[in-house]
Amino acid sequence: MTVRVATCRCGQLRAEASGEPVRISVCHCLDCQRRSGSAFAAQARFPLEQVRFDGDANQWVHANDSGAETSFHFCPSCGGTVWYQGGGLPDLIAIPLGCFADPNFPAPNFSVWEVRKHAWLQITGDQIEHYD
16 A cells, blocks of 8 residues: 655654545645645645644634635644645545655646636646636
C-alpha cells in the first residue's frame, strides 16, 4: 500500500496518507487563491480513516459562500496548512499537494470553480473534468 507523508514547511506538523487519494483537484475559488497565495490551489483528498496526523496544529474554521464550514489545520510555528476538512466534501481530508513535496504525485482529475480561473491559466489533460 502506498503511504505518502505531507508536512508543513518546518516539518513539525505531519499528515500520513495511506492508499490512493479518492480525488485530486485544482480549485480556482477566491478562498483557495487566498489560502495558497497562488492563482489556484491543488489538493488530494483521502478518507479520514486513511490519514494519520502528528504534531501540534492550530485550527481555523471558515464558512464558504454557501455557508458550509471548513476546518483548516496549520502549523503554529511556520503557519503552513497541512490539511483541511469540510466544505462540499466533509467526509474527506484534503491535503495540499505541495505539502507532499513530490513532483511525481498523480495529476489532478478535477478543475473546479473555473468561473474564477485567471484568464491566462490553462488546466490541461485528457482525464480532467472541468466545472464552473
